[in-house]
Amino acid sequence: MRDRATAWLTAKSPAVLLPVGTTLLAFVIGGLVVALTGHNPGSAYRAIFNGTGLNYLLPWTSSEDKDFAALNLQQTLIITTPLMLTALAVALPYRCGMFNIGGQGQYVAGIVAAIVVGSHGAGLSKPVHLTLALAAAALAGAAWGGIAGAMKATVGAHEVISTIMLNWIAIYGAQYLFELNGPLQGPLPDVPQSDEITSSAKLPAVWGVLQPLHAGIFLALAALVVYYVLINRTVFGYEVRAVGYNADAAGYGGIPVARSYVATLAIGGAFAGLAGACDVLGWEFHIVTNDIAVSQIGFIGIAVALLGRNSAIGIALAALLFGGLQVGTSARALDPTVFPPQLAGNLAVIIQGLIILFIGAQLLLVYAWRARRRRGAEPPPVPRVDPTAA
Amino acid sequence: MPDAPLLELRGITKRFGDLVANDGVDLEVAQGEVHALLGENGAGKSTLMNVLYGLTSPDAGEIRFDGKPLRLRSPRDAIDAGIGMVHQHFMLIPVMTVTENIVLAAEPREGPLLDYGKAHDIVRDLSDRYGLAVRPDERIESIGVAQQQRVEILKALYRSARLLVLDEPTAVLTPQETSELFTVIRSLREQGTSIIFITHKLNEVLEIADRITVLRRGKVMATVATTGTDERRLAELMVGRSVQRVEKGAAQPGEPLLSVRDLVVHDSRGLEAVRGASFDVRAGEIVGLAGVDGNGQSELVEAITGLVKPAAGTVVADGHDIGGHGARASFEAGVGHIPEDRQRRGLVLDFTLAENLNLRNVRRRPISRFGILDPRAIAERARRLLGEYDVRGGGPGTRARALSGGNQQKVVIAREMSGTQRILVASQPTRGLDVGAIEFVHKRLLAVRELGAAILLVSFELDEILALSDRILVMYEGRIVAEHGSDVSESVLGLEMMGGGSAAAV
Numbered sequence: 001m002r003d004r005a006t007a008w009l010t011a012k013s014p015a016v017l018l019p020v021g022t023t024l025l026a027f028v029i030g031g032l033v034v035a036l037t038g039h040n041p042g043s044a045y046r047a048i049f050n051g052t053g054l055n056y057l058l059p060w061t062s063s064e065d066k067d068f069a070a071l072n073l074q075q076t077l078i079i080t081t082p083l084m085l086t087a088l089a090v091a092l093p094y095r096c097g098m099f100n101i102g103g104q105g106q107y108v109a110g111i112v113a114a115i116v117v118g119s120h121g122a123g124l125s126k127p128v129h130l131t132l133a134l135a136a137a138a139l140a141g142a143a144w145g146g147i148a149g150a151m152k153a154t155v156g157a158h159e160v161i162s163t164i165m166l167n168w169i170a171i172y173g174a175q176y177l178f179e180l181n182g183p184l185q186g187p188l189p190d191v192p193q194s195d196e197i198t199s200s201a202k203l204p205a206v207w208g209v210l211q212p213l214h215a216g217i218f219l220a221l222a223a224l225v226v227y228y229v230l231i232n233r234t235v236f237g238y239e240v241r242a243v244g245y246n247a248d249a250a251g252y253g254g255i256p257v258a259r260s261y262v263a264t265l266a267i268g269g270a271f272a273g274l275a276g277a278c279d280v281l282g283w284e285f286h287i288v289t290n291d292i293a294v295s296q297i298g299f300i301g302i303a304v305a306l307l308g309r310n311s312a313i314g315i316a317l318a319a320l321l322f323g324g325l326q327v328g329t330s331a332r333a334l335d336p337t338v339f340p341p342q343l344a345g346n347l348a349v350i351i352q353g354l355i356i357l358f359i360g361a362q363l364l365l366v367y368a369w370r371a372r373r374r375r376g377a378e379p380p381p382v383p384r385v386d387p388t389a390a
Numbered sequence: 391m392p393d394a395p396l397l398e399l400r401g402i403t404k405r406f407g408d409l410v411a412n413d414g415v416d417l418e419v420a421q422g423e424v425h426a427l428l429g430e431n432g433a434g435k436s437t438l439m440n441v442l443y444g445l446t447s448p449d450a451g452e453i454r455f456d457g458k459p460l461r462l463r464s465p466r467d468a469i470d471a472g473i474g475m476v477h478q479h480f481m482l483i484p485v486m487t488v489t490e491n492i493v494l495a496a497e498p499r500e501g502p503l504l505d506y507g508k509a510h511d512i513v514r515d516l517s518d519r520y521g522l523a524v525r526p527d528e529r530i531e532s533i534g535v536a537q538q539q540r541v542e543i544l545k546a547l548y549r550s551a552r553l554l555v556l557d558e559p560t561a562v563l564t565p566q567e568t569s570e571l572f573t574v575i576r577s578l579r580e581q582g583t584s585i586i587f588i589t590h591k592l593n594e595v596l597e598i599a600d601r602i603t604v605l606r607r608g609k610v611m612a613t614v615a616t617t618g619t620d621e622r623r624l625a626e627l628m629v630g631r632s633v634q635r636v637e638k639g640a641a642q643p644g645e646p647l648l649s650v651r652d653l654v655v656h657d658s659r660g661l662e663a664v665r666g667a668s669f670d671v672r673a674g675e676i677v678g679l680a681g682v683d684g685n686g687q688s689e690l691v692e693a694i695t696g697l698v699k700p701a702a703g704t705v706v707a708d709g710h711d712i713g714g715h716g717a718r719a720s721f722e723a724g725v726g727h728i729p730e731d732r733q734r735r736g737l738v739l740d741f742t743l744a745e746n747l748n749l750r751n752v753r754r755r756p757i758s759r760f761g762i763l764d765p766r767a768i769a770e771r772a773r774r775l776l777g778e779y780d781v782r783g784g785g786p787g788t789r790a791r792a793l794s795g796g797n798q799q800k801v802v803i804a805r806e807m808s809g810t811q812r813i814l815v816a817s818q819p820t821r822g823l824d825v826g827a828i829e830f831v832h833k834r835l836l837a838v839r840e841l842g843a844a845i846l847l848v849s850f851e852l853d854e855i856l857a858l859s860d861r862i863l864v865m866y867e868g869r870i871v872a873e874h875g876s877d878v879s880e881s882v883l884g885l886e887m888m889g890g891g892s893a894a895a896v
Binding site: 233234235236237238239241242245246248249250251252253254255 | 695696697716717718721727729734735736737738739740741745749750752753758761762763
C-alpha cells in the first residue's frame with residue numbers, strides 16, 4: 001500500500017507537488033510582506049481564510065459564525081464559477097499547442113450577447129429564454145475565439161498576438177455599446193449602463209438569500225466534465241492532443257490541423273462566453289461600462305489554467321483559490337481590526353503575482369534543466385534494443 | 391606497437407543512473423594510427439568520445455595522452471592537449487567565411503583586430519599541407535557538406551590536433567566524397583596524426599582503419615587488426631550473434647500500383663524541387679530512388695503521400711487519383727508512408743505507443759464509435775501489433791519517447807503496414823538504426839514485397855538501395871535521370887547522382 005502511494009506520488013509529483021509548492025511559497029512570501037507591515041501573518045491569513053467563507057466547511061465553526069461564513073462562501077463560489085470557465089478557455093487551446101490570451105475578450109463578447117438576449121424577449125418561458133441567452137453568449141465567445149483560430153489556420157497569424165488585439169476590440173467595443181448615448185445604453189439617460197436582464201433569463205438561485213449562489217456553478221462544473229471527456233475520451237480530443245504535441249506528425253497522420261486550431265479556439269471562446277453569461281445572468285443582471293474596463297476574470301483565468309496545469313481537477317481547485325483570495329481580501333469580508341482591507345487587497349495581488357511568476361520560473365527552470373542535460377551530461381540513447389532479438 | 395601509444399584509456403566507466411554507458415573501457419591509439427571505433431547505436435561510442443573530449447567526466451578510469459595522465463574539465467583542456475573532434479553535426483557559423491571559422495577563438499591578431507591576411511595564409515598552408523582543398527574566402531552557407539567537413543578538420547588541425555576524432559564522418563557523404571575523405575585521412579596518417587574513426591559501417595572500417603575496437607553495451611568486445619578480420623566477424627562482435635545478409639528472390643512484378651506522371655512539386659520557398667518526374671511502381675517490386683540529399687526526393691515523397699499539393703502532374707495509387715487530396719486520402723488509397731524523420735513526423739513522441747499505433751485509423755471502428763474512443767480496442771490493437779512487430783522496451787501505455795530508435799521505427803512500420811496498405815513509400819527507413827534493427831526493417835520490406843506490395847524505397851545509402859531494389863531510379867536536380875536493374879555498380883550510380891555519367895543522355 002505504502003509502495004503504491006509512493007509510486008503514485010513519484011509519477012504524479014510534478015503535476016501535484018509543483019503547483020502546491022508554488023502556492024505555499026507564494027503564501028510564505030506574502031506572509032513576510034505582512035510581517036513587514038507590522039501585522040501578524042498568522043492572524044491575517046486566518047482572517048482572509050474566514051473571509052472566503054471556507055470556514056463554513058469546518059466542523060468547529062459555531063452556528064452564528066456559520067451564517068456569516070455561508071454568505072462569504074456564496075460570494076467565493078460566485079467568483080469561482082466564471083474563473084473555471086475562463087480557465088477552460090485557456091486550457092483547451094493549450095492542449096492544441098496554442099496560448100489563448102483572449103479569454104477576456106471572449107468573456108466580454110459573451111456578456112454583450114447575454115445582455116442583448118437576456119434583456120429582451122420578455123414573455124418567453126424561463127427555460128427557453130435562459131437557454132437562448134446562454135447559447136447566444138457561448139456563440140459570441142466562440143466567434144471571438146474562432147476569429148483568432150481562423151486567422152492562424154489561414155494566414156498563420158500567431159494566436160497570442162491576435163487574441164490580445166481581439167481583447168481590446170471587445171473591451172472598447174462593449175464600452176462603446178453601453179456608454180452614454182451608446183446604441184445599447186439602458187433606460188437611465190445619465191448612467192452608462194445596459195438594460196436589466198428580465199427575470200425569465202436569470203439563472204436560478206441555488207443557495208442563499210442576499211446575493212445567492214446561482215446555478216451557473218453547475219454549468220461550470222459540467223463544463224469541466226465536458227472538457228475532461230472531450231480531451232481524453234473522444235476522437236476530437238485525441239486529434240487535438242496530437243496537434244498540440246506534434247503538428248507535423250498529426251498532419252502526416254491525416255488529422256486536419258487547421259481545423260483543430262479553429263475548433264479549439266472556438267470551443268475555448270464558448271467557455272469564456274459562458275463565463276460572461278454566468279456573471280450577468282447570475283448576479284450582476286446589468287453591466288456598467290466601468291465594470292468592463294476593470295474586469296480581470298478572463299486574465300485571471302490564464303493563471304488558473306497554468307496553476308491547474310490544464311487539468312479539470314486542477315482548474316477547479318485553482319479557481320477556488322483565486323476566487324477565495326479575491327473575496328477573502330475584500331473590504332466587506334475582512335475585519336479591519338485584524339488586517340486593513342486596503343493592504344489585504346494588495347496582498348491578494350502580490351500572492352497572485354508571485355504564483356504567476358513562479359509558474360513562469362518553473363517553465364524556465366525546466367527548460368534550462370533540459371538544455372543543460374542536452375548539452376553536457378546527456379546519456380546516450382538508452383540501448384533497450386536487445387540485439388539477440390529481431 | 392613498438393612506440394608507447396599516443397592515447398591510452400584505462401578502465402573508463404561512466405554510469406547514467408542504472409545504465410552503464412561505458413564499463414571499464416580500455417583503448418590505445420598509436421601515433422599515426424587510424425583506429426576505428428565500431429558499435430551499434432547506444433553501444434557507448436559517443437559517451438566514450440565525450441569523456442575523451444572533456445564533455446563528460448568519467449566515474450572511474452584514467453586517460454593518458456603522450457605518456458602523461460590527462461585530466462579534462464572541459465573541451466578547452468582537450469583542445470589544449472592536442473585532441474580535436476569533428477562532430478556529426480558540424481559546429482560552424484554559416485555567415486562567416488571558411489577562414490574565419492577555422493581561426494575562430496584562436497585568431498591571429500593585429501592589435502585588437504583579426505589579422506585576416508595572416509589567417510588566410512595560415513589556412514592556405516594547412517590546406518596545401520594536408521591536401522584538404524578549400525576556398526578560404528567562401529562563406530560556410532554557400533559550400534557543400536563535404537567542404538564543411540573539411541573546414542571542421544582544418545579547424546582541428548589549426549589548433550595543432552595530434553589526435554583527431556571523426557564521429558560518423560561518412561554519414562553525409564556520397565561514395566565519391568567518401569573516397570576523397572579517405573585520401574585525406576591517409577595523408578594525415580602519413581604526417582603522423584592519429585585518428586579515431588567512429589562508424590557503424592563495416593566496409594569503411596575495413597578500408598581505412600589499421601585497428602578496430604568493437605564496443606557492445608558499453609564494453610570492449612575486442613580490438614583487432616584490420617588485416618585478418620572480415621565483415622562477418624566484425625558484425626558478430628558488434629551484434630553478439632551471426633548476422634545474415636538479407637537474401638531476396640527474383641521479383642515477380644505485377645500490374646503498376648503507383649503511377650506518377652509529369653509530377654512537378656515546389657519546395658517551401660516556392661522553387662521547383664521536382665521537375666516533371668514520371669515512373670511506375672508495380673506490385674511485388676521494390677523500386678529504389680537513389681540521389682544525394684536535397685535533389686527533390688523529400689518533395690516527391692511528400693507529394694505522393696499527400697503532404698503537399700503538387701504544382702502539376704498526377705499521382706495514381708491503386709486506381710485512385712491522390713495528387714493534392716491530403717494525407718488521409720493517400721493513406722485510404724492504400725499508401726503507407728515511413729517518413730524520413732520518424733521523430734518529427736512519424737511519431738507523436740509524447741503519445742503512448744497505443745495512441746501512436748492508431749494515429750491513422752483513430753476514426754475507424756472499432757477504435758472509435760460516433761467520435762468516442764474505445765480504450766480497450768486501442769490497447770488491444772496496440773498489444774497485437776507490438777507483439778507482431780517485436781517492439782521491445784515498452785507496452786501500449788509507454789510513451790514513444792522512451793523507446794530506442796530501432797523500436798520507434800518498428801512502431802511506425804507496424805502502423806503503416808498493418809492495414810490493407812498495398813503501397814509503401816519508405817523514406818530513409820533505416821537512418822540512425824543499428825545493425826540488428828536494419829536487418830529487421832530490410833526483412834520486413836522484403837516480406838511485404840513477397841505479399842505483392844509495391845514499394846518505393848528512398849535512401850541516401852547506396853548499399854541499402856543496391857541490396858533491396860529490383861529497379862533503381864536516380865534522381866538529380868528534381869528529375870529522374872537514370873533507370874537501372876539491380877545489377878548496376880555503385881560507382882555508376884554515384885556518378886549519376888552527381889549529375890555526371892549517362893545522366894545527361896536520359
